[in-house]
Amino acid sequence: MTSSTHEFQSPTPDGSLSPPPSPFSDSEWPVIPTDELGMIADDESTSTKATSTQVATKVKNKAKPKRRQITYISRHFADDGGGTTQDETVGRRFIARNANANSLDPSAAEDLLPVTPPHTPARPHARIYYGINIDNLSSDSDLTDVPDDIGCDPFFPDEEPLSEKVQAIKVKSTKNRRPTKSPYFPHPHKHRPTFLSTLPFPPLSHDYFGLMQERLAHDPFRLLIATIFLNKTPGERAMPVFYQLMSRYPTPLDLSNAEVSDITIIIYGLGFQNQRARKCVAMAKCWIERPPQRGKRYKKLNYPSKGDGKDVGNDEFVDDDDARVAWEISHLPGLGPYSHDSWRMFCRDKLRGMAESWNGEGSADNQNFEPEWKRVVPLDKELRAWLTWMWMKEGWVWNKETGHRTKASEDMMAMARDGGVVVEEQGSEYLVVKQVEEERVADLKVEKKVERTAGDYLPASSGG
Structure with a gap:
């Protein structure tokens, strides 16, 4: 097969390549009219222009063949x-x-x-598996996709598909796993799942349970200062620091004039020292300006129940005849629910002149008078234990969640008369009294198996 002359260049006698011949013949060149000077005529017709355009397009297309x-x-x-x-x-x-x-x-x-x-030479030996010559299989199949035209799957006869038999195997990775047992403590301490707190339970014949509030009830200012220290702090740490502070600043006036930095140095070991020091000074100043008075109850938001105090203004107070909930110390800064519960249980009756002490002593109508502590439902474990003991002295089992009470059985009263320990069990609405001999309770305190109350850390001279 020969090629056309316009597709290949042929060499000349001197060795150079001649230019390729024109792709058009002389008859195919367009004819453009000119004037006598050889210039393109201006009056060419529309048909002539169209013909020239078509010829130029044809030349362009032929110049660049597809x-x-x-x-x-x-x-x-x-x-x-x-x-x-x-x-x-x-x-x-x-x-x-x-x-x-x-x-x-x-x-x-x-x-x-x-x-x-030529044909590709055949393999010397045919590859036959399970009676099937796999060299004769179609070229677009592989060992995992056998064509349907050979019948059932020859590799797994009379068996279910393999995918239905495969089960996921969970492999436990040991990478970056933390040891579950400490190499330093082979027997780690386990929290008691049942007991939340264990406090000494004095015999019912005793006059005092052993709380700090009982011994400071005669001095309401010091009682409120002590509650600031006991908030989120055990008594064995808080009460010695409290006694040291009261020895240096014995009166509200002395504490109101103290420098916050000086108090911070004293109470540094309790934590939150800056916060607590500012509260002590601010409360002392406010106590001097507006001490708690009978007939003036101030707003305490959400105490004792959620929503309480919303209808009382910040600077407003209500008298004792008003049914709204407000208390005489709510205007003092730095006092939370624990301070209010302690105030109501041990100080409020004496301030109002209803009795000479927190248990109704010296009241005008001792038979019908109900002390304030009987209307308090605190959250603090020591206050709950005290109320359990107080209600048991009158023959009642007290519900720590609702404040309701039921008559105690004779067996329960017999156990409580001898004293022991009071236990707060998780999920139980009542505190449980466990009988332990009084001498044994003292030993358990030393062994730190029974928590001691905050009053145990006060010096004997501060009692009342």
């Missing part, structure tokens, strides 16, 4: 029909062109590759 799409022919598979296909013809032309470009005889170059390549 790139021929090459179809690649497989050299390994012959045509099943035995004839020469279109792809085979194009392939022969491609070989002939390359042969001509390399100065070879196109007809000879066409015989370089046979039209039908």
Whole structure:
């Protein structure tokens, strides 16, 4: 097959390449009218312009012929029909062109590759698995996708699909795992799941339970200062510091004139020392300006129940005839629910002139008078234990959640008369009294198996 003259350049006698011949013949060049000076005429008609445009477009298209799409022919598979296909013809032309470009005889170059390549030699041994020659399988299948035309799956006869038998195996990773046991403490301390607090329970014949509030009830100012120290702090740490502070600043006036930095140094070991020092000075100043008075009850928001005090202004006070909840110390800064509960239980009756002490002593009508402590439902564990003991002295079992009481059984009263320990069990509405001999309670305190009350840390001279 020969190529056209305009597709290949031929060498000249001197060895240089001659320019390729024009792709157009003389008859195909457009005719453009000119004037006598050889210039393009201005009055050419619209039809002449259209013809020139069409001719120019045709020249442009012929100057850049479209790139021929090459179809690649497989050299390994012959045509099943035995004839020469279109792809085979194009392939022969491609070989002939390359042969001509390399100065070879196109007809000879066409015989370089046979039209039908030789067959690939067969394997010396057929690969037969489970009676199936896998070399005869179709070329688009693999060992995991056997064609359907060979019947059932030969690799897993009479069995369910493998995917239904595979089960996930959970492997526990040991990477970055923290040890569950400490190498330094082979027997770690375990929190008691049942007991929340264990306090000494004196015999019912005693006059005092042993609380700090009982011994400071005659001095309401010191009692309120002590509650600031006991908030979130055990008595064994708080009360010695409290006694040291009261020895240096014995009166509200002395404490109101103290420097906050000086108090901080004294109470540093309790934590929150800056906060507590500011509260002590601020409360002492306010106590001097407006001490608690009978008939003046101030706002205490959300005490004792949520929503209480919303209808009382910040600087407003109500008298004792008003049914709204407000208390005589609520205007003093730094006092929370624990301070208010302690005030009501041990100081309020005496301030109001209702009795000479917190248990109704010296009241005008001792038979019908109800002390304030009987209306308090505190959250503090020591105050709860005290109320359990006080109600048991009158023959009642007190509900620490609601304040309701039920008649105690004779067995319970017999156990409580001898004293022991009071235990607050998790999830129980009542405190449990466990009988322990009084001498044994003292030993348990030393062994730190029974918590001691805050009053145990006050010096004997401060009692009343």
